[in-house]
Amino acid sequence: MKLEKIAAPKGVREYLPPESRSFEWVREQLISPAKSAGYQLMELPVFEDTTLFNRGVGETTDVVSKEMYTFEDRGGRSITLRPEGTAGVMRAVIEGNLDRGQLPVKVWYAGQFFRAERPQAGRYRQFYQVGIEAIGVDDPALDAEVIAIANQGFKNLGLKRYRLEITSLGDAASRAAHRVDLMKFIGGLNLDDATKARSEINPLRLFDDKRPEIIDAMQGAPLLMDYLSDYSLDHFSKVTGYLDDLNISYVVNKRMVRGLDYYTGTTFEFVHSDLGAQSGIGGGGRYDGLMEVLGGQPLSGIGFGLGIDRALLAAIAENTLPIQEFSSDLFIIPLGDEMKSFALTFAASARKQGFSAEVAFGERSLKGAMKGADKSGARFVAVIGETERESGSVELKRMSDGTSISVKMSELNKVLEL
């Protein structure tokens, strides 16, 4: 009797071999620039106290109000699977007193995040991101470097068909003044109820609407950029100046909208042109009030999150994925059961000598084992039996051309390093 199969939960994205090799590669390309810029790893829990996101991300955001996986644990605590990375990093920085040391605190992280949305191309309920945060210094040069690090990650992937959009959301006072005028403007529009309701939660959302009639209606809307204080404008122009010096091209998007409430000042987004509706491959910005909201010192911060899933889709779309070799140096075939122990010993010795080695397991015929060796892509194959055990040397067959060389089992480097 066959039992029913169990499927993965809806919308999760998982990576199995051989695809996982590409995933691993993409993740490393995206994060390596941060590592070489002095950012250090932070491993964080995937679930947190629900209050962290309510307070950090903002109750009115879609993410918090309708996309979180929230449940009660056995102790009656409200727990939420992290929908984004920054709030958790801030919590850990405060809790671990990292903000008492030298500033800025510079950390990176990678892992899965969870949002209960309807799955779509490039949008999953469990998705993967890498990100960095730099906390405690408000310097436009830092903003520029953070952006440059993200940009370098995408360049590492060989991507070309993407653009960097950047804007400044200014400080709280500027946003409040702009909001009043924007609400007034929107009030004069003839909108359907759903859209009106959305605009009351966050009027900026209408700038992001994809429907032509809304885009049209928003043409004359007041722009936040025109409300910025001198300080914010000066800060922003320095950031763009540094980007110019770094030869990083960008477009200033005065209508950019971000879904998380904590962003202030410099805000940016990387958008890829081949990905359909879910085109954002990364985004981030400054969040100058967040630490304080979470009970820490009033320190500024800036960071980004890059979507690994989408970056991988982009690399596939642009055909920039390198072939990911996965093969051992040596494939060892024991002749019969009585040679298995010897094969395991030999494999261990080969690994100790610095080479990767696999053993043929099971009851296959020699021919079958050779086929297995071939498919594994191993560079060399060694068949071992009585003769080898007695002599202490093996024939290493080079699979690329079929030639073989005899070598002592303790001196594999004489052949394998060629």
Added chain:
RNA sequence: GUGGGCGUAGCUCAGCUGGUAGAGCACUCGGUUGUGGUCCGAGAUGUCGCGGGUUCGAGCCCCGUCGUUCACCCCA
């Protein structure tokens, strides 16, 4: 949460106007004694997503459901 497309072997798919399933690839074994890739031969595999309905009869029609996919919303 709303709307459209799709759901046939491990994969990609075929299956004509309804008559209870096929191809290619992949996989396993073999082509005799301790050596792969090509070639040849043989073989295994499907409750046609699931449930109900129409019919003498359904993979093909209808309804529901689940899954998947694309878009809206939102966003990585």
